[in-house]
Amino acid sequence: MSADSFIECRGVWKSFHRNAVLRGVDLDVERGTTLVILGQSGCGKSVLLKHFVGLLRPDRGSVAVDGEDIGALDRKNLFRIRMRFGMVFQGAALFDSMTVGENVCLALREHTGKSEEEILEIGIRKLRLVGLDGVLDKKPAELSGGMKKRVGIARAIAMDPACVLYDEPTTGLDPIMADTINDLIKKLNDELDITSVVVTHDIQSAYKVADQIAMLHDGAIIFKGTPKEVRKSDNEFIRRFTRGYAAGSVAAG
């Protein structure tokens, strides 16, 4: 265990209808770094991510944030922990009954005593940070997929969180927009100096944004290292995954 871990997972097990998705995951997320969790579709990456913030509770094992076991917390204290996080959901998960501005400013209105002018100013600033201008009064239904993702990021960083979790941030986007989102994740990490966890199966995205890459396979972390170490790995599954082979020997492929 690293002394500077922001999130620590120890022996996390999770099953759905007798299907064990996570089988004893041990993982540390170091403070101030970007960790990318790689894995095949449906391998439990998003399930693991939701354990970091108590959206899902492990059947066995523990998750600690900043040394505090979140499994032991009541709702009020869990909310206190979640205030330190921002989360970008796979489908953006914008509140479709609200405007973009209301989405981004909701947490500020709920949790801060700031004036309406201050809140709007912060909202506009966060939207500019993700490259959006003049969309404050639009409804999510009027936005493209890439714009929705960016509004989702602006909402996630509205409260200046210590850690941002990204669930498949580039899935469903064209390559140019996917790269724009990758640049944005890097920019936010550099400018805001936050801890980030990115869940993806997009290997190019992983190489671009990661300080560390963890590979989730068969319900466990089978590898953790830098992007360079991933490239050099001689693990059969990792080589297949990074090079996109369905089965068999990489050399033969």
Next chain:
Amino acid sequence: MEQAFKTIGIAFLGLLQDVGGTVILLGRIARSLKELPRTMKLTLFQMEQIGLGSIPLVLVTSLFVGAVAAVQAAYQFQDYVPMRFLGTVVGKSVILELGPVLTALVVGGRVSASIAAELGTMRVTEQIDAMEMLAIDPVRYLVLPRMVAALIMLPVLTIFSDFLAITGGMVVAKVSIGVSTATFVEGLRLFFYVEDVISGLLKTVAFGGIIALMGCYNGFRTYGGAEGVGRSTMHAVVSSCLLILITNYFLATVLFRIIFYRGT
């Protein structure tokens, strides 16, 4: 045989899970009541959605229910009961049963379906998780305003419905049965007890709670995309209608056989 036991067992466990889940949700609503002042704006919006939005439906339903009550009563009266009692029967049946129960059933269908579909869609598109991530309690933000709005608006809609149904009965009495408005109103005032109005309205408070609770509970437990939203919506409508009818019997027993019983 084994399969039959398995099916019954699964259905029974599902029922237990639903009862437990509903009780837990009720507990969470009760705990979030202290936050009601913070959600007044949302509650007023829901009152508009549930109350004003249901007026056209209640208007048509009530007018025709009152009209058919007058026609049916007149048919059963012929040669046996004087028509001056037409207003009494229409008024009693509307105020005690038809107004509260039919308003609850039609509003329940509309409102519980709408709540379950909206919250169900929010669940499957991770909007409820997103709310949790913003440290906002979805029960306080989504359920409490709907519950309070339904508890307030159902009695209001029932008063509206009672008035319209009696008007519908009165119009039909005059136009097609030949009972004058004065006679109808005279009959209406005969045996009119305020307790009847109060008991009818008390029932609708419970019905309002059932409608919001079933809509919210089924919406919150939605899984499985569009199919899941459809399933939750159906469960919300069916469960709220059934619970309204079952609760109606028990409330009627308590109100008319115990609390407001005039017998000796």
